[in-house]
Amino acid sequence: MERLRSARLIELWRYGQAGVVNAAFGFLTFSLFVWLGANIFVAQILATIIGIAFNYVTYSRHVFRDAQPAKLRFAISYAFNYAVSLAALAVASKLVHSPYLAGLIAIVATAIINYFALKHLVFTRPVS
Template sequence: MLTPDTGLTLLRDRLARFGQLWAYVKVGVVNAGFGYAVFSFLIFLGVNLFAAQIVSHLAGMAFNYFMFRRFVFKNSRAAVVEYVATYAVNYVLGLAILAGLSRIIPSPYISGFLTIGIVAAINFVVLKFLVFTPPKPT
């Protein structure tokens, strides 16, 4: 049975989860802008599409770790090895999506932009449940 206290607790939990998702989106937008700017600049310079993607991905990975730790998953245990492993898988997934999209979308700018959105959605779930986990009780 739902009591007023239980209802308030559920509401607080949902708002906290939404707040975390919103913080992830805000940090992600800043990082995506940074990563996309690096990617686009490298494409402009004539760098290979996939080389530009790896450079922007690595730069974004380092930036994201500190931003997520500070603004999104504040009270979580940060597993650095899992974070790096997640981003390695994330990178391969991003390459596969970029390769697929670049076959059907002629613009590398649009393919790169769409890849960011798809991979970011998957990444939130993985980071939340596998990397930035609740601290272990002492």
């Protein structure tokens, strides 16, 4: 039982590490598109599309290394994640006037949901 707890803590630590890298990459990509003059919702979809490939690599190679990844389930989970993020961005953009802060709030709001989707639906453990 202790070993299982330790493994879960290590996985959560790695998820946090990958999450920080992925969030920074996504936020910088989003910010770049906003800086270039894109509408915040256009910037978000473009950053999400680019970020999906980047995130798949970090999660599959760093966090869930011993799991069997499912690319289709990953894409589906990110479609759901995008819908949640879009709703969070819409709400945040009404509460704060900075598109950058609204984008950051949307990223943070979806991180916990994303962990559970990836852990339980995408990167499943092989059956022994």
